[in-house]
Amino acid sequence: MNQERKRLDPRRPFLLNPAGLRRIILGATGGFDASLLAAPAHKPAAKPLRLHGDPAGYLLAAAHSQRGMLDAHAHQAIAAAALLATPQQAVAVLVFGSLNEDLRAYGADLVAVLPGADELGFAPEQELAWLDEFVTRYAPAHVFMPDNETGDGDLGRRLAVQLEAEVATHVVELKPGAVAMYWQGGAALARGPMPLVVLIAPDVVETSLPFSGAGETVAPPAAQAPPGPYQNRGLREIAASALALEEADFIVAAGNGVADIPTLEAVAAAFGAAVGASRVAVDEGKFTRDKQIGATGKTVSASTYLAVGISGAVQHLQGIKACRHVIAINCDASAPITKRADLSIVGDAQEVMTALLAGLAQRNWPDTARESV
Amino acid sequence: MMPPQLKIAALVSVGRNPASGAPRAARNDVLALDAALGLAREVSVLHAGDAAPALHDYLAYGAASVEVLPLPPGADALAPLAGRVAGYDLILCGQRAEAGQGSGMLAYRLAKALNMPVVSAALEISLLGDEVEIVQFLPKGQRRVVRVSLPAVIALHPLAPRNPRYVYASRRAGRLLSAPAQVGAPLPASPWQSEPAVKKPQKLKPPETRQGHARLLGAIATESKGGALVREGSAAEKARAILDYLRANRLIGF
Amino acid sequence: MHSLDHLVTLLFWLAVAALAFGTMRRARLWRAGAAAPFNWAQLLTVPRRYLVDVHHVVARDPYIARTHMLVAGGAVAAVALVALNYGLALYWALLNGAIVLAAVVMLGGSYLVWQRRRAPMPRLSAGPWNRLPYTLAAFALGLLALGLLPSALLSGFFAALIMLALLAGTAELVLGIGTGGPMKHAVAGVLHLAFHPRAERFAMRSTALRPLDLAAPVLGVEKPTDFRWNQLLGFDACVQCGKCEAACPAFAAGQPLNPKKFIQDMVLGLSGGSDAQFAGSPYPGIALGGHSGAPEEPILSALLAPETLWSCTTCRACVEECPMQIEHVDAIIDLRRFQTLARGALPGKAPEMLGNLRETATQGGYDNAARYHWAVDLNLRQIRPGESVDVLLLAGEGAFDMRYQRSLRALVKLLQAASVDFAILGALETDTGDTARRLGDEATFQAQAAQLIATLSAVTFGRILTADPHVFHSLKNEYPALGGHYTVLHHTVFLAGLARSGQLKLGATSETRAITYHDPCYLGRYNGETEAPRALLRQIGVRLSEMERSGLRGRCCGGGGGAPLTDIPGTQRIPDIRIADARATGAALVAVACPGCTAMLEGVVGPRPEVIDVAELLAAALEVQP
Numbered sequence A: 001m002n003q004e005r006k007r008l009d010p011r012r013p014f015l016l017n018p019a020g021l022r023r024i025i026l027g028a029t030g031g032f033d034a035s036l037l038a039a040p041a042h043k044p045a046a047k048p049l050r051l052h053g054d055p056a057g058y059l060l061a062a063a064h065s066q067r068g069m070l071d072a073h074a075h076q077a078i079a080a081a082a083l084l085a086t087p088q089q090a091v092a093v094l095v096f097g098s099l100n101e102d103l104r105a106y107g108a109d110l111v112a113v114l115p116g117a118d119e120l121g122f123a124p125e126q127e128l129a130w131l132d133e134f135v136t137r138y139a140p141a142h143v144f145m146p147d148n149e150t151g152d153g154d155l156g157r158r159l160a161v162q163l164e165a166e167v168a169t170h171v172v173e174l175k176p177g178a179v180a181m182y183w184q185g186g187a188a189l190a191r192g193p194m195p196l197v198v199l200i201a202p203d204v205v206e207t208s209l210p211f212s213g214a215g216e217t218v219a220p221p222a223a224q225a226p227p228g229p230y231q232n233r234g235l236r237e238i239a240a241s242a243l244a245l246e247e248a249d250f251i252v253a254a255g256n257g258v259a260d261i262p263t264l265e266a267v268a269a270a271f272g273a274a275v276g277a278s279r280v281a282v283d284e285g286k287f288t289r290d291k292q293i294g295a296t297g298k299t300v301s302a303s304t305y306l307a308v309g310i311s312g313a314v315q316h317l318q319g320i321k322a323c324r325h326v327i328a329i330n331c332d333a334s335a336p337i338t339k340r341a342d343l344s345i346v347g348d349a350q351e352v353m354t355a356l357l358a359g360l361a362q363r364n365w366p367d368t369a370r371e372s373v
Numbered sequence B: 001m002m003p004p005q006l007k008i009a010a011l012v013s014v015g016r017n018p019a020s021g022a023p024r025a026a027r028n029d030v031l032a033l034d035a036a037l038g039l040a041r042e043v044s045v046l047h048a049g050d051a052a053p054a055l056h057d058y059l060a061y062g063a064a065s066v067e068v069l070p071l072p073p074g075a076d077a078l079a080p081l082a083g084r085v086a087g088y089d090l091i092l093c094g095q096r097a098e099a100g101q102g103s104g105m106l107a108y109r110l111a112k113a114l115n116m117p118v119v120s121a122a123l124e125i126s127l128l129g130d131e132v133e134i135v136q137f138l139p140k141g142q143r144r145v146v147r148v149s150l151p152a153v154i155a156l157h158p159l160a161p162r163n164p165r166y167v168y169a170s171r172r173a174g175r176l177l178s179a180p181a182q183v184g185a186p187l188p189a190s191p192w193q194s195e196p197a198v199k200k201p202q203k204l205k206p207p208e209t210r211q212g213h214a215r216l217l218g219a220i221a222t223e224s225k226g227g228a229l230v231r232e233g234s235a236a237e238k239a240r241a242i243l244d245y246l247r248a249n250r251l252i253g254f
Numbered sequence C: 001m002h003s004l005d006h007l008v009t010l011l012f013w014l015a016v017a018a019l020a021f022g023t024m025r026r027a028r029l030w031r032a033g034a035a036a037p038f039n040w041a042q043l044l045t046v047p048r049r050y051l052v053d054v055h056h057v058v059a060r061d062p063y064i065a066r067t068h069m070l071v072a073g074g075a076v077a078a079v080a081l082v083a084l085n086y087g088l089a090l091y092w093a094l095l096n097g098a099i100v101l102a103a104v105v106m107l108g109g110s111y112l113v114w115q116r117r118r119a120p121m122p123r124l125s126a127g128p129w130n131r132l133p134y135t136l137a138a139f140a141l142g143l144l145a146l147g148l149l150p151s152a153l154l155s156g157f158f159a160a161l162i163m164l165a166l167l168a169g170t171a172e173l174v175l176g177i178g179t180g181g182p183m184k185h186a187v188a189g190v191l192h193l194a195f196h197p198r199a200e201r202f203a204m205r206s207t208a209l210r211p212l213d214l215a216a217p218v219l220g221v222e223k224p225t226d227f228r229w230n231q232l233l234g235f236d237a238c239v240q241c242g243k244c245e246a247a248c249p250a251f252a253a254g255q256p257l258n259p260k261k262f263i264q265d266m267v268l269g270l271s272g273g274s275d276a277q278f279a280g281s282p283y284p285g286i287a288l289g290g291h292s293g294a295p296e297e298p299i300l301s302a303l304l305a306p307e308t309l310w311s312c313t314t315c316r317a318c319v320e321e322c323p324m325q326i327e328h329v330d331a332i333i334d335l336r337r338f339q340t341l342a343r344g345a346l347p348g349k350a351p352e353m354l355g356n357l358r359e360t361a362t363q364g365g366y367d368n369a370a371r372y373h374w375a376v377d378l379n380l381r382q383i384r385p386g387e388s389v390d391v392l393l394l395a396g397e398g399a400f401d402m403r404y405q406r407s408l409r410a411l412v413k414l415l416q417a418a419s420v421d422f423a424i425l426g427a428l429e430t431d432t433g434d435t436a437r438r439l440g441d442e443a444t445f446q447a448q449a450a451q452l453i454a455t456l457s458a459v460t461f462g463r464i465l466t467a468d469p470h471v472f473h474s475l476k477n478e479y480p481a482l483g484g485h486y487t488v489l490h491h492t493v494f495l496a497g498l499a500r501s502g503q504l505k506l507g508a509t510s511e512t513r514a515i516t517y518h519d520p521c522y523l524g525r526y527n528g529e530t531e532a533p534r535a536l537l538r539q540i541g542v543r544l545s546e547m548e549r550s551g552l553r554g555r556c557c558g559g560g561g562g563a564p565l566t567d568i569p570g571t572q573r574i575p576d577i578r579i580a581d582a583r584a585t586g587a588a589l590v591a592v593a594c595p596g597c598t599a600m601l602e603g604v605v606g607p608r609p610e611v612i613d614v615a616e617l618l619a620a621a622l623e624v625q626p
Ligand SMILES: Cc1cc2nc3c(=O)[nH]c(=O)nc-3n(C[C@H](O)[C@H](O)[C@H](O)COP(=O)(O)OP(=O)(O)OC[C@H]3O[C@@H](n4cnc5c(N)ncnc54)[C@H](O)[C@@H]3O)c2cc1C
Pocket: A254, A255, A256, A257, A258, A277, A278, A279, A280, A281, A292, A293, A294, A295, A296, A297, A298, A308, A309, A310, A311, A312, A313, A314, A315, A316, A319, A329, A330, A331, A332, A335, A347, A348, A349, A350, C564, C599, C600, C601, C602, C603, C604, C605, C606
């Protein structure tokens, strides 16, 4: 195997898998294979049930839904419960908000839905009363929740305090009976026994499972909290384009290689992304200075950074150190940004942006991406 | 209408520079201090622990003094802090500490101990009589406006739009004050073992079921992660490569 | 005896009284400033300082040198003679003849002043300065008439006319100091030379900032009266010639700074008033009339916009050009010190950088242990406390810049080729704090300095070598005042020495493209070192095409003084201007000797000359490859 690896020439032809990853297949001749990208999804065969017979004990997962869906982070909390449950333990899930999706794929055996939570806004006492009741009902060994900023991180901490229970937050590693989390701002990793309340960091659990949950619907908790000290005064939304770059999770940034700003802004709008720029684009007056990203501009931490016509000078890259996924569109394959980018598209910015807009308008290409390898 | 003489406390900890590990004022706590100073001229700035030199940074950021509540090693900071801020109207702190565990539990535990409401992820805070209005951070540009009655505990979000200034002259003018030694309840022996974070944490996965060749391919793919270059193909195909990448990594929701 | 002569005597003594009164009035304003040493004997230094130091600067513009010699020389001679002949009521005809001669000289000078002011260059001020040729000529003509025409022959009308001319001229000469007119410069200029706040500069190139007492009640300068009195006096010496304006890179880039206006604003501060009357170029982008000051009022932002203060790159081009030896940069730093230390009011990324320095001892917030990662494969000796070495190499902040690491590697290659006994501090190296100091953060600077001095005192070395002119300047010129005394060499100087002694064997460069050399401000202007890099380049056979602004008068790349961090917008970027300078020579390659310059000039987009450190050019021309 070692020898085989040594022979691999990084420049040899490769296939690009749907994840945009370069995949060098031994013995294959490659290049960019668009057909692979377009490979139709095949329906997975029905998966076996994880739980057999009556449960002897429970693990719990709880999370807020949005517009009837749980996000990936919430799915991970459920999958964590399912992966850590013993064959006799059932996974009970409490969903705050309505639910229009099937949670069996993530291992949910019992599902209680609280559609009423959709209308509540910030109501920690009511939600805590429900969660408390649910916990009392199942007496779980552990409660898993996503440690997010959309309500679950807050509720999980309230639960721990209410129950005077041990809690682990920002958990980055889960093993049967043990968790690990970062201390010292990430410099130390602390391991310990798995406490009752486990608030997990994003992306620490694989959610494509070889088994399925029973998915049985159970009655939601019905506790009523008395009126408390909290009052909702409504939501405010900031348009993505007006969002401070530091906060944006998706940024489309323009450099000197972008001539047509309206198209770029349209691409950003289609992704719901904020717009950023290199210093040169700012200097040319195409953007205001608060859009500048880099050493002398903003430092951003978007998960996705789409750099269009940006060469990737060190001063620019300094601003995007924390970005997880960098995608570059540049006509020069040797521009420094391609070394930083996870995916580099060599081509004319205008053409690719226009094609992106067309692609985004269709939105009905086969869903190859959800199949993980 | 502002009630006269609201008693406001800011709780501050010793932070840690991520690159050097050097102790410093924790950024998030600086925001809390700055927010508190924006609400009242007089703020009690409190730290439970040692009179660490890094606390002088809070003086630079505008604290007239930092009151240190000494803690015996291994003692829980909760009891001394709760005892000290009992009777306060508003207690501000950072949402998550930079050093130590950084679990983001303090505000909740304190609120419980004091029987006060707690709101975290606060970006802006304004006083309205005996209530306080908080603009709360939610991801993706969402904001929630919440009011709570005083007294309350509020944890500041790290993105709170404040502009604290480091002023040497106020650092020079300020003082660390030591409160009498506290007898905190000793913490239960910690079950946690910490080690330098060198290895990447392992993702929780179902047991591996793929066979030899598939696993090999998977291994190769992870090793050559990143840096994929798409040169060939039409603009439409290139656009598709981007969209597929985004979906594969769940970066877009459609 | 004739009544006219007596009138002139009367006028003379009135003028002397007016001058004395005006000077005292003005001196009251200066004396409102903070204390500084004072010694009347300093006045004796004036002739030498004038004839050597002022003349050295003025002579760069032969026209104005000649003009000033004629006007000022004529006027001084004439006034001295009038003092003798009329002041002492001698009324000798012979002396009158001498007065005529002096007046003719002065008249010729006035003509030249008039010529220049017919089509003045934009850097000159208009307003009251435009009347100078006339009032000076009137004075000269009055004296001429007085000396030529026996007063007995004069009709009453003519006598009145002569008196009027003399009156006008005398008023210009003696009232200036009291009223702030153009001729204020004569008195203030002389006193400024005598009591100069940076007297060392008359003995040697003196560019180090003076340490600030961090326990002082006022940190830096908030209001005009926080300046030392001799700084205030110095502002008053300004002749509004605009040489500084023409040299200022920030002004050229359309950033809101003009050193000449800055000095005039400080004059407004000490005397009170609005800038509406300022007759020169405003700060780019800031209209006149919006600012005013008073001695006890804060300078920012009523008198000076923060953007003006933070545009300066501390390149000292203004100081280098100023015929009146005014110290713009010292004043700017004094103001910055207050803004930074007492207000924490720094723009852009400056506060972040200062926080990084305090927490990581690096400007970029890097892990200090990574400072020498570029050298892992070079087998450098890392010195440990207690050990000794001949040459200690300090890489500076450039060590974290992937681009500059190439230059550093080239330098190491040269040192190894020359078998130099050298070592690095490795992870023990910390920042000098130089940039903090330029941003006015004296507290952080002194803390950084103390840390580095402690590290350096634990090892023994002969010399410190660095490729960073800012490190060089800081250690060589500014650390001594804090107790760090070292022999410090910039790499170009050190390599030039090795090449001269034959220890470093250099062949001819294979580079055939046209090359120009950009002088880093902190090497050239700050340290006078313009020759070593050129000698090295000559030695490997490079024929330099010099830029118009080079050597001591080189133009800044825009990277100094923390300016890239404060990043005040202009209409252009300074490095773009500098690259245009380079292009104008036809060069395809700009040789540099500073990590800052490298980064700034390489930040210019589009086709441009390549930017290469001298060390890289030399390493490629090494005769014996190690
Ligand atoms: C002290 C200092 C601080 C700086 N701070 C910052 C900062 O904070 N932020 C910052 O961004 N920069 C900063 N810079 C400037 C930086 O060095 C670069 O000059 C700048 O980032 C380059 O911007 P760019 O990539 O847009 O332009 P260019 O370097 O001109 O790159 C344009 C890119 O677009 C590509 N391109 C051109 N046409 C097309 C097309 N039709 N389709 C696709 N691609 C195309 C080109 O191949 C090229 O790679 C700083 C510089 C200095 C010296």
